Amino acid sequence: MARLNVNPNRMELSRLKKRLVVAKRGHKLLKDKQDALIKAFLERAREAKVLREELEDELKGCYKSFLLARAQTLPAMLEQALMISGAKAELQVGYKNVMSVMVPEYEVEQGGSPMNYGLAATLGSLDVALERFARLIPQLILLAAREKAISLMALEIEKTRRRVNALEHVLIPGFIETIRYITMKLDEQERSTLSRLMKIKEIVRSH
Amino acid sequence: MPPAEQYGYAVARLRAMSVNLVEDSVLQRILESEDLEGALKVLGETVYSAWLVDLKGSGDFDRVIEAELVSVYDEVQRFVPDVRLVQLFRLPYDFHNVKVLLKSLVLLREGGERRFDLLTPLGNIPSDDLIMAMESEDFRLLPFGLHTLVPAALTLWEQTRDILEVEKILDTGLFAAMKKLAVESGIGGALAWVRGKIDGENIRNLLRIKRMDMDVSAAAGFLHEGGFLSKERLLSLLSEPVESWPRAIAFADVGRAFSDVQDVTDLNSLLVEMEKIIDDYVASILEKAKYNAFAPENILAFLWKKELEAKNIRIALVSVGNNTDRTLAKGLFRHAG
Numbered sequence: 440m441a442r443l444n445v446n447p448n449r450m451e452l453s454r455l456k457k458r459l460v461v462a463k464r465g466h467k468l469l470k471d472k473q474d475a476l477i478k479a480f481l482e483r484a485r486e487a488k489v490l491r492e493e494l495e496d497e498l499k500g501c502y503k504s505f506l507l508a509r510a511q512t513l514p515a516m517l518e519q520a521l522m523i524s525g526a527k528a529e530l531q532v533g534y535k536n537v538m539s540v541m542v543p544e545y546e547v548e549q550g551g552s553p554m555n556y557g558l559a560a561t562l563g564s565l566d567v568a569l570e571r572f573a574r575l576i577p578q579l580i581l582l583a584a585r586e587k588a589i590s591l592m593a594l595e596i597e598k599t600r601r602r603v604n605a606l607e608h609v610l611i612p613g614f615i616e617t618i619r620y621i622t623m624k625l626d627e628q629e630r631s632t633l634s635r636l637m638k639i640k641e642i643v644r645s646h
Numbered sequence: 647m648p649p650a651e652q653y654g655y656a657v658a659r660l661r662a663m664s665v666n667l668v669e670d671s672v673l674q675r676i677l678e679s680e681d682l683e684g685a686l687k688v689l690g691e692t693v694y695s696a697w698l699v700d701l702k703g704s705g706d707f708d709r710v711i712e713a714e715l716v717s718v719y720d721e722v723q724r725f726v727p728d729v730r731l732v733q734l735f736r737l738p739y740d741f742h743n744v745k746v747l748l749k750s751l752v753l754l755r756e757g758g759e760r761r762f763d764l765l766t767p768l769g770n771i772p773s774d775d776l777i778m779a780m781e782s783e784d785f786r787l788l789p790f791g792l793h794t795l796v797p798a799a800l801t802l803w804e805q806t807r808d809i810l811e812v813e814k815i816l817d818t819g820l821f822a823a824m825k826k827l828a829v830e831s832g833i834g835g836a837l838a839w840v841r842g843k844i845d846g847e848n849i850r851n852l853l854r855i856k857r858m859d860m861d862v863s864a865a866a867g868f869l870h871e872g873g874f875l876s877k878e879r880l881l882s883l884l885s886e887p888v889e890s891w892p893r894a895i896a897f898a899d900v901g902r903a904f905s906d907v908q909d910v911t912d913l914n915s916l917l918v919e920m921e922k923i924i925d926d927y928v929a930s931i932l933e934k935a936k937y938n939a940f941a942p943e944n945i946l947a948f949l950w951k952k953e954l955e956a957k958n959i960r961i962a963l964v965s966v967g968n969n970t971d972r973t974l975a976k977g978l979f980r981h982a983g
Contacts, residue, residue: 507978510964510965511978518764519764522749558817558847559847560742560745562917563918
């Protein structure tokens with residue numbers, strides 16, 4: 440493991456020991472964060488999967504109704520009916536902190552009626568399809584928020600994993616190695632001083 | 647009204663043209679095709695083949711159907727003694743074109759763009775003339791009451807900014823113009839057909855309104871005068887459950903349409919079913935005329951059959967193109983006779 444390029448003195452040793460303690464504590468915290476994030480991520484992913492499957496089924500139903508209208512009308516007439524929308528949707532975006540991940544929360548407010556066309560040239564299937572689409576929009580936005588949160592959490596997990604790995608396999612071993620090196624150096628210095636002193640003492644005694 | 651003898655030639659010619667109507671077996675083959683290319687190949691065996699050469703892509707089949715309808719309308723218009731009979735069928739397309747141009751005007755004022763691509767050549771008024779009238783705001787020469795309806799619609803939009811209200815007066819104007827044309831033609835069958843169509847439209851709208859749970863005052867604007875059933879009678883149905891509607895209107899011809907309904911509990915599926923039943927009912931109004939070689943109603947019957955044929959082909963091609971349940975598509979087929 441790569442040793443840090445530091446001067447082997449007591450000051451540095453003490454500083455490194457403090458950094459090691461901080462690194463170990465940080466590693467534990469990050470590891471806990473990573474575990475919690477993974478747990479929350481899996482929970483949310485499962486929920487989002489269920490919601491997505493439900494919405495996909497519902498969307499199929501919506502498109503089926505729309506297709507019924509499409510099949511029985513001149514497409515230009517269908518498009519003409521939908522040229523000016525009577526429905527309005529306002530979207531508000533808020534953020535919530537989930538383990539330091541700012542996940543978006545969307546709030547949609549729908550107003551007006553999707554039925555903003557004359558009945559003469561349109562079919563009842565179009566009413567059904569538009570109604571179902573209008574009901575589906577808040578759910579789709581909820582799914583979008585959940586999937587965005589999952590994607591942000593996945594990024595955060597990846598980032599945390601890199602940090603944990605860096606601490607676990609690079610920083611902490613580096614500190615340990617450097618501390619060992621400094622300790623050995625200091626021990627050696629001490630032994631060398633001791634032997635020098637003993638030699639001096641011996642010379643002084645022989646005189 | 648031109649004398650009945652003049653219709654002899656027109657009816658005979660239409661009988662000859664009826665041979666070219668797409669048969670049920672061909673429709674079935676279209677529906678059973680693997681893909682859209684296969685379905686178009688089957689369609690190529692019919693009169694529609696003339697327009698298939700101009701097809702830009704397989705998804706562009708609507709242009710083929712439209713071109714065939716335009717061609718039939720133009721041809722019939724050339725030999726029919728009273729053009730009002732063809733105009734009756736082309737009128738909804740005129741009103742569609744007017745709506746497109748009105749909405750384009752509204753969109754343009756709000757920073758959008760014109761949608762001339764949505765104009766159809768199926769109308770009586772050439773699209774260019776209509777565009778010219780709308781752009782120059784000179785509506786004086788517009789026929790079918792549009793010279794008063796369009797300025798009224800524009801004023802209404804300026805006052806209310808409610809496109810639904812504009813659509814309502816145009817729809818009312820459409821049925822009033824259809825009835826006026828039928829009355830002017832002096833053909834009893836034509837008037838009966840228009841009145842039956844208005845009844846059918848009203849019943850269909852009433853069902854849609856009932857499903858939306860709209861109150862009576864709001865619903866009144868969606869119903870049209872001129873049918874066999876009065877608006878008041880129809881509005882009184884709104885407060886009753888749909889199950890009791892067939893009994894309440896059993897005295898009217900359109901009540902027969904309800905007798906074919908199997909299940910009235912699910913309004914969504916009932917709506918889809920009613921669209922088909924009402925189209926078939928409108929066709930049945932002209933049934934009696936088929937034994938009379940001089941009856942002008944035969945012209946209406948032929949044109950309605952052609953409209954239903956176009957609808958059936960579109961249903962089949964959309965179903966094949968989107969690979970949807972073929973049984974469902976088959977259930978939507980109108981009885982072209």
